[in-house]
Amino acid sequence: xxxxxxxxxxxxxxxxxxxxxxxxxxxxxxxxxxxxxxxxxxxxxxxxxxxxxxxxxxxxxxxxxxxxxxxxxxxxxxxxxxxxxxxxxxxxxxxxxxxxxxxxxxxxxxxxxxxxxxxxxxxxxxxxxxxxxxxxxxxxxxxxxxxxxxxxxxxxxxxxxxxxxxxxxxxxxxxxxxxxxxxxxxxxxxxxxxxxxxxxxxxxxxxxxxxxxxxxxxxxxxxxxxxxxxxxxxxxxxxxxxxxxxxxxxxxxxxxxxxxxxxxxxxxxxxxxxxxxxxxxxxxxxxxxxxxxxxxxxxxxxxxxxxxxxxxxxxxxxxxxxxxxxxxxxxxxxxxxxxxxxxxxxxxxxxxxxxxxxxxxxxxxxxxxxxxxxxxxxxxxxxxxxxxxxxxxxxxxxxxxxxxxxxxxxxxxxxxxxxxxxxxxxxxxxxxxxxxxxxxxxxxxxxxxxxxxxxxxxxxxxxxxxxxxxxxxxxxxxxxxxxxxxxxxxxxxxxxxxxxxxxxxxxxxxxxxxxxxxxxxxxxxxxxxxxxxxxxxxxxxxxxxxxxxxxxxxxxxxxxxxxxxxxxxxxxxxxxxxxxxxxxxxxxxxxxxxxxxxxxxxxxxxxxxxxxxxx
Amino acid sequence: xxxxxxxxxxxxxxxxxxxxxxxxxxxxxxxxxxxxxxxxxxxxxxxxxxxxxxxxxxxxxxxxxxxxxxxxxxxxxxxxxxxxxxxxxxxxxxxxxxxxxxxxxxxxxxxxxxxxxxxxxxxxxxxxxxxxxxxxxxxxxxxxxxxxxxxxxxxxxxxxxxxxxxxxxxxxxxxxxxxxxxxxxxxxxxxxxxxxxxxxxxxxxxxxxxxxxxxxxxxxxxxxxxxxxxxxxxxxxxxxxxxxxxxxxxxxxxxxxxxxxxxxxxxxxxxxxxxxxxxxxxxxxxxxxxxxxxxxxxxxxxxxxxxxxxxxxxxxxxxxxxxxxxxxxxxxxxxxxxxxxxxx
Numbered sequence: 021x022x023x024x025x026x027x028x029x030x031x032x033x034x035x036x037x038x039x040x041x042x043x044x045x046x047x048x049x050x051x052x053x054x055x056x057x058x059x060x061x062x063x064x065x066x067x068x069x070x071x072x073x074x075x076x077x078x079x080x081x082x083x084x085x086x087x088x089x090x091x092x093x094x095x096x097x098x099x100x101x102x103x104x105x106x107x108x109x110x111x112x113x114x115x116x117x118x119x120x121x122x123x124x125x126x127x128x129x130x131x132x133x134x135x136x137x138x139x140x141x142x143x144x145x146x147x148x149x150x151x152x153x154x155x156x157x158x159x160x161x162x163x164x165x166x167x168x169x170x171x172x173x174x175x176x177x178x179x180x181x182x183x184x185x186x187x188x189x190x191x192x193x194x195x196x197x198x199x200x201x202x203x204x205x206x207x208x209x210x211x212x213x214x215x216x217x218x219x220x221x222x223x224x225x226x227x228x229x230x231x232x233x234x235x236x237x238x239x240x241x242x243x244x245x246x247x248x249x250x251x252x253x254x255x256x257x258x259x260x261x262x263x264x265x266x267x268x269x270x271x272x273x274x275x276x277x278x279x280x281x282x283x284x285x286x287x288x289x290x291x292x293x294x295x296x297x298x299x300x301x302x303x304x305x306x307x308x309x310x311x312x313x314x315x316x317x318x319x320x321x322x323x324x325x326x327x328x329x330x331x332x333x334x335x336x337x338x339x340x341x342x343x344x345x346x347x348x349x350x351x352x353x354x355x356x357x358x359x360x361x362x363x364x365x366x367x368x369x370x371x372x373x374x375x376x377x378x379x380x381x382x383x384x385x386x387x388x389x390x391x392x393x394x395x396x397x398x399x400x401x402x403x404x405x406x407x408x409x410x411x412x413x414x415x416x417x418x419x420x421x422x423x424x425x426x427x428x429x430x431x432x433x434x435x436x437x438x439x440x441x442x443x444x445x446x447x448x449x450x451x452x453x454x455x456x457x458x459x460x461x462x463x464x465x466x467x468x469x470x471x472x473x474x475x476x477x478x479x480x481x482x483x484x485x486x487x488x489x490x491x492x493x494x495x496x497x498x499x500x501x502x503x504x505x506x507x508x509x510x511x512x513x514x515x516x517x518x519x520x521x522x523x524x525x526x527x528x529x530x531x532x533x534x535x536x537x538x539x540x541x542x543x544x545x546x547x548x549x550x551x552x553x554x555x556x557x558x559x560x561x562x563x564x565x566x567x568x569x570x571x572x573x574x575x576x577x578x579x580x581x582x583x584x585x586x587x588x589x590x591x592x593x594x595x596x597x598x599x600x601x602x603x604x605x606x607x608x609x610x611x612x613x614x615x616x617x618x619x620x621x622x623x624x625x626x627x628x629x630x631x632x633x634x635x
Numbered sequence: 636x637x638x639x640x641x642x643x644x645x646x647x648x649x650x651x652x653x654x655x656x657x658x659x660x661x662x663x664x665x666x667x668x669x670x671x672x673x674x675x676x677x678x679x680x681x682x683x684x685x686x687x688x689x690x691x692x693x694x695x696x697x698x699x700x701x702x703x704x705x706x707x708x709x710x711x712x713x714x715x716x717x718x719x720x721x722x723x724x725x726x727x728x729x730x731x732x733x734x735x736x737x738x739x740x741x742x743x744x745x746x747x748x749x750x751x752x753x754x755x756x757x758x759x760x761x762x763x764x765x766x767x768x769x770x771x772x773x774x775x776x777x778x779x780x781x782x783x784x785x786x787x788x789x790x791x792x793x794x795x796x797x798x799x800x801x802x803x804x805x806x807x808x809x810x811x812x813x814x815x816x817x818x819x820x821x822x823x824x825x826x827x828x829x830x831x832x833x834x835x836x837x838x839x840x841x842x843x844x845x846x847x848x849x850x851x852x853x854x855x856x857x858x859x860x861x862x863x864x865x866x867x868x869x870x871x872x873x874x875x876x877x878x879x880x881x882x883x884x885x886x887x888x889x890x891x892x893x894x895x896x897x898x899x900x901x902x903x904x905x906x907x908x909x910x911x912x913x914x915x916x917x918x919x920x921x922x923x924x925x926x927x928x929x930x931x932x933x934x935x936x937x938x939x940x941x942x943x944x945x946x947x948x949x950x951x952x953x954x955x956x957x958x959x960x961x962x963x964x965x966x967x968x969x970x971x972x973x974x975x976x977x978x979x
Contacts (some may be wrong), residue, residue, distance in 0.1 A: 196978075238979035248975060254965030256957040257727055259720075276975070280967040287953035289964055291727045296753040300720040303713070303750070307724025310711060311689075311732070312958030314965065315724065333714055393966075423976045426969045431962045462958065463689045463709035464729050470686065473702060475712040484657070485702065 038105075038225045040070045040095040045104035046172065047111045047118045051083030053166035054110070056194055056205070057173040058089040062418060064182050064190035065093050066239055069231040073099035074418045075609060080264065080356040086114045095231060099419065100534035101609045106226060108172045109137065110150075119143070127224045129175055144224045146216075148175050153212050159204065167208050174212025179220065181227045184213055238421050242414035242530075245385040245424065246344060247272030249392015250316055251280055252427055255342075257315040258292040259304035264356045265412040266318040266346040273318070298323035302330040302343065306405075309340040310474055312436075312462040314396045318344035321363050322353065324370065331405050332371030333476040335499070338449070338460070340399035340434070343367075344408045346415040349607050358607030359412035361529055365583030367407045368557055374496060378506050379557040380408040381528040383514075387555065388414065389424040391511070398509045400434035402502065403460060411578070413609045414530040435459035439467050448472040448483040449495060456502030503558060510556030515566060517550045522626040523619070524550040524570035526563070526588070531578055531610050538615035547628050549619065554584070559591060567595045574622050576602045576615065646682035654678045654685070656703040666818030666844030666881070667697050667766050671704045673821055674735065677828045678705060689725060689734050693718040693747060696773055697739035697766035697844070705735070716747025719754035722761050723946065729956040730947035733832065734761035741771050744780035744799035755808035758836035760945040762828070765801050765839070766818070768846040801841040803923050806916055806938055812838035813919065813938040817904055818845065819881040820934070827936060836945040843904070843932060845881060891931060907935035914939060 044061075048054035058074065065072040072093045079085035092102050106127040109118045112134050119128060124142040132147035153171045157164060177187050187209055188202075195201040246269050250258075255277070260270045270292070277290045295301035301317045308315035319327065324345050334341050347363050349355035368379050378398055380391040391408050399406040437446070437459045446469050449458045458481070461470040472483040479495065480486040517524070527535050532553050539549050552566045567573045567588075573595075575585035582601035589596040602618045604610075623629035642650050654675045659668050678688070685707035692698035694715035701710045713721040718736050726734055743751050743765045754763070769786065771777040776790035780799040787793050805813045812834040816824040824842065831838035886892050889908030905926055913919065919938040926933035 238976055240979045248972075252966055252972065254962060256960060256965060257724060259724065280971050280975070281965075283953070286951065288951060289957065289960055291947075291950045291952065291957065293723065293727070293757075293950075295720070296749055299717065300723075300750055300753065303717045303720025304724035304727070307711070307721035307726075308728035308957070309724070310721070311725040311728035313724075313728035315728070329714055330717065337711075424972065426972050427966070431966065433962070461709075462729075463725065464686060464732055464956075464958070466686050468685065468707045471707050471709050473690075473710040473712060476714065477712065 036225055037227060040093050040228050040231065042106060042226045043090060043092045043102040043104040044106040044108065044176070045118070046089040046091070046108040047114050048087055048089075048169065049083075049111050049113065050079050050081050050085045050087045052169065054087070054089065054169045056166070057169040058091070059418065060187065060190045060194045061173055061176060062091055063193055063239060064177060064186045065091070065228060066234050066237075066420065067186055067190055068182065068228055069234050070095060070228055071097040071099070071233050071420060073420065075101060075413065076417060077608065078357050086111050093228060095233070097233065098533070098537045098612070100537050101611045103611070103613075106176075106224075108176060109134070110169070110172060127226065129172060129179075131172075146175065146179065146220050148172065148212070153215060154208065156211070157208060163204075167205060170205050170208035171212040174209040174214075175216040175220070177209075178213045178216035179222060179224070179226075181229070184210060187213065234420060236423065238423055239418055240385050240421055241268065241416055241418055242382070242385045242388040242410055243269035243346065243416060244272040245388035245421070246318075246382075246392045246408070246410065246415070247274075248276050248424070249389035250342070250396075251276040251392075252389075253393030253396040254314045254431055255316050255396070256290050257305065257308035257313040258290070258317065259295045259301040259308075259315070260292075260317050261295050261298045261301050261319065261323060263298075263320045263323050265348055265416045266320050266323075266344060268416060269318040269344055269346060273316075298326040299330065302327040302334075302341065305341045305343075306330055306334050306339045309334075309399070310337075310463070312464075314342075314400070315340075316342040316344065316396070318346065320346050320348045320356075321350040324363055324367055328370050328372075331377065332373065332375060334405040335371060335375045335377065336476050337474045338403040338458075339405070339474065340396075340403050341405040342395045342399050342408065343405055344410065347409060347411040349605065355607045357412070359530070359578070359609055360605050360607065361409070361411060361531070361578035362580075362583070362605065364409060364528070364557075364577070364579070365581070365586065367409060368587060370407075375499070376503055376558065377404065378402060378406045378510060380406065380511070381555050381557070382408065382410050382414065383529050383532045383553055383555065385414065385419045385421040386424060393427050394511070397432040398506070401432050401457070401509060402506050403434060403457060404502075404506075409529065411530055437461050437470075438465055442467045442469045444469065446470070447481045449479065449481040449498070451481070451498050451501070455505040456498050456500070457505060458498075507558045507560050510558065510560065512560065513555055513562050513566075514553045515551070515562060517566065517569065518548040521548045521550040522571040522628060523622055524552060524566055524573045525619070526552045526554060526566070526573055526575045526584070528554045528577065528584060531576060534610035534612050534615050535576060537612035538619065541612060541616060542619070542623075547623055557587065559588070563588065564592055564595065567592060567598055571598070572600060572622055572626055573598055574600045574602050574619065576618070578610070579603055579605050645679055647684055649679070649682075649685075651675065651679040653707065654705055656701075656706040659700070659703040661696060661699065661703075662847050664847045664881075665696070666768065666842070666846075667700045668703070669818040669821070670737075670764065670766055670824065670842055670844060671700050673824045673828060674704045677825050677832070680825075681829060681832065683733070683832075687731070687733055689732050691718050691722050691725070691734055691736040691761070693738050693742035695739040695742045695771075696846075697737050698742060700737050700766070701735075716742050716745070717750060718742070719747065719750035719759070723754060723757060723759050726759050726761060727946065727950075728958040730760070730952055731956050734759075735832075736761055736763045738763065738765050740765060740767040740769060740779040740781040740801070744801055744804070748780075748799065748804070752804065752808040755805055755810040755837050755839070757946045758809070758811065758943055758949070760834070760836055760947065761838070762831040762834070763837055763839045765841045766844040767801060767841050768844050769798075770846050772846050800923060800927070801839070802937055803920060805839040805841075806920055806923075809943070810839050810938070811836050811940040811943055812936075814839070814936045815841045815843070815932070815934045817843045817883070817934055820883050820886055820904075822884060823886065823906070823934065830936065835941045836943060843934075888935070903931040905931040905933050907933060907937065911935065913937060916940075
């Protein structure tokens with residue numbers, strides 16, 4: 021959702037009640053199957069027409085370590101992370117911190133079988149007798165653990181005013197109609213719901229009331245959207261190596277290929293290969309791109325490191341490829357299950373020697389879908405590796421979205437000469453059009469003039485090995501020209517310029533949600549801040565114009581070094597002094613409060629805020 | 636009027652010259668040139684269509700050579716040790732292509748050993764040649780991973796480690812066509828190349844291809860005997876003496892022949908006997924080990940099995956290569972998208 025849904029903020033907080041405006045955190049242990057309960061709760065709220073978003077804060081672990089699922093319901097449509105007011109405490113290992121983190125007036129839904137929960141007089145506590153509610157369940161062992169999570173689903177939905185019918189429908193959707201699973205889970209939910217209704221006295225202010233704000237919307241993860249978009253982009257070859265958080269992108273891509281791109285006789289119009297490592301994954305993608313297929317790989321930071329070598333070859337031999345980087349936290353292995361934007365600087369110039377690459381920066385699941393197909397067009401038009409930088413928050417979490425728009429334009433396959441189109445004086449790298457992009461031919465073409473020798477070594481415009489200084493320079497100058505052409509191929513930024521605003525914020529990707537919310541709060545206080553959300557590199561003229569129009573530009577990004585800020589300063593040296601950096605990374609998605617705090621010094625600097633007002 | 640033999644067209648109307656490439660920049664007498672010449676000869680004799688072939692290579696002296704043959708075929712000089720992944724992608728995109736890959740002992744046995752083995756696991760349909768000289772030529776004479784234990788080189792001293800046995804690695808990786816040839820045995824090499832080109836999956840030929848420049852202080856305790864002292868001093872490694880190709884042309888099955896290399900060292904080549912049964916992987920491994928123990932290099936087709944499907948067969952590709960599919964086939968319909976979205 022690019023823009024928050026509009027409803028009056030005040031309307032949701034009447035009479036001390038908090039209607040469809042709160043955050044829940046569910047604390048469980050990884051591997052206990054709590055995801056089903058969490059996603060069912062999320063979907064039940066969504067079905068009631070209330071804007072909702074879920075974030076899974078999970079460990080790099082298969083089983084046992086703590087995991088927290090955040091659900092935010094917001095009648096106004098805000099989806100950024102927010103400190104939770106309701107905690108479901110089902111994990112003994114984190115009991116103390118989960119209870120301690122609640123604000124005064126918060127709600128604790130406690131697994132009553134857990135011992136030693138700290139007492140909080142200022143918190144409304146509901147104790148759930150999980151063992152007792154599970155008495156009738158015949159399941160044993162691990163399955164019983166799974167089902168135990170259904171107890172909080174029943175209690176939470178009942179307390180919030182979600183009907184059993186809604187919960188049942190959400191559960192059916194979650195299990196994609198698999199009757200056995202629904203039948204195994206639902207009785208526990210129902211029992212807990214009815215127990216809650218008959219036993220608990222509602223003492224907290226949080227409720228959900230039906231709305232129609234989610235009509236026509238879908239709930240989907242960014243990785244699923246990216247996989248689907250790639251299929252509609254005509255992906256025919258996929259090579260990859262498993263790595264969190266990109267694995268689910270390829271899983272989705274493959275399942276959509278099976279579903280949508282398999283002939284009636286079972287013949288696939290695609291191949292997916294799990295490579296031995298990321299070196300091989302991108303090598304296969306480049307081999308396929310050279311031979312004429314639309315080829316894609318997906319990885320995360322550590323994989324990008326390994327792909328540096330082949331990216332340089334792809335850049336220099338000019339081979340189309342699409343590389344998705346679902347960013348996690350680096351350097352090194354870093355935080356594999358936490359989100360960040362720390363690869364932008366590396367990916368943009370990946371490889372030794374000179375070279376820059378087109379980078380798509382999707383900021384929503386809709387854009388994950390759109391750039392999923394559009395990236396192939398740019399890769400083939402520009403004959404070069406193209407990166408799509410998303411992140412764990414966007415990729416693995418569940419977001420509301422508009423139904424994806426079908427690509428309403430033909431595939432752009434770039435300059436490919438075939439058969440008789442190949443001129444007698446064909447030279448693979450001859451810039452006949454003056455845009456830096458020379459036509460290519462594909463292996464298998466029957467015209468004997470078609471052949472050329474792809475290589476990472478110095479070459480002349482006929483692809484013949486050359487160490488001549490003038491050949492080297494002419495070739496690399498042409499590549500620089502090509503990069504200028506690419507500027508015009510990238511999606512334009514989304515700009516919300518406020519008249520007379522002194523501060524302009526530039527952001528990319530999923531941080532936009534916290535920024536939207538912070539801007540709205542600032543606007544309520546009379547402080548207006550413009551926003552430019554970058555959707556691709558290299559930048560175009562719109563970025564220069566935006567920075568020129570504001571006294572101060574603040575680049576907000578989720579890394580320590582201010583990588584995007586550095587890129588903008590380098591590309592717009594005459595404006596560099598106006599460009600300021602707000603760069604923070606702790607592994608968690610931003611909250612609006614943080615953005616407000618980080619922008620405050622800049623508002624002070626431009627005189628829009630007096631220093632005393634800054635808390 | 637008679638047409639000279641070199642201009643006689645083959646079944647597809649091409650002359651031998653049509654299969655040539657750019658002039659070689661390798662050292663004169665290098666075994667790699669002999670291999671390139673045999674590739675030209677075989678492609679001509681078989682009447683291969685150049686547009687149906689792709690030439691692939693990694694990095695190193697050997698990997699330069701695809702520029703020197705089949706000039707009308709597309710080629711891809713990849714990265715060091717990474718030809719297998721390029722091949723896997725290219726032949727997935729267009730499984731109608733035939734691929735001829737040229738690698739070296741360092742490219743395959745050292746930096747590329749992982750990709751080599753995974754290529755064989757996947758059984759990508761291609762001919763994979765290893766031009767094996769046991770030395771790094773382009774970087775002036777370091778040991779390659781196939782250098783013999785105890786081998787002495789001017790640059791590198793004495794090699795204290797056992798060699799990577801390319802054929803054995805291929806065998807244990809599931810390769811269905813494992814052969815060894817010698818760059819100087821043109822007749823055997825042509826036979827192996829022809830057989831390899833018709834193989835269903837990956838066909839590996841490890842070709843002993845002597846280096847004229849750097850394998851010049853050969854003192855192996857095993858297969859290389861210390862030969863006569865070189866007549867041409869090689870202290871200045873920037874200068875490489877012109878050498879004649881080493882040729883053997885009447886090597887009989889079962890026979891062991893001792894070859895004198897450029898530097899005067901010797902190498903014992905044993906050709907598998909006429910009745911050798913190449914269908915047993917275990918026997919092939921045993922014979923390789925026996926030969927090594929005797930200080931001999933076993934040549935010929937060591938193992939053959941065409942039962943395992945190639946990659947494109949295993950993934951069930953149809954007649955039309957992925958790269959030749961229409962945009963309509965690649966992009967599902969608007970209705971298909973709506974159907975998926977209804978599930979979210």
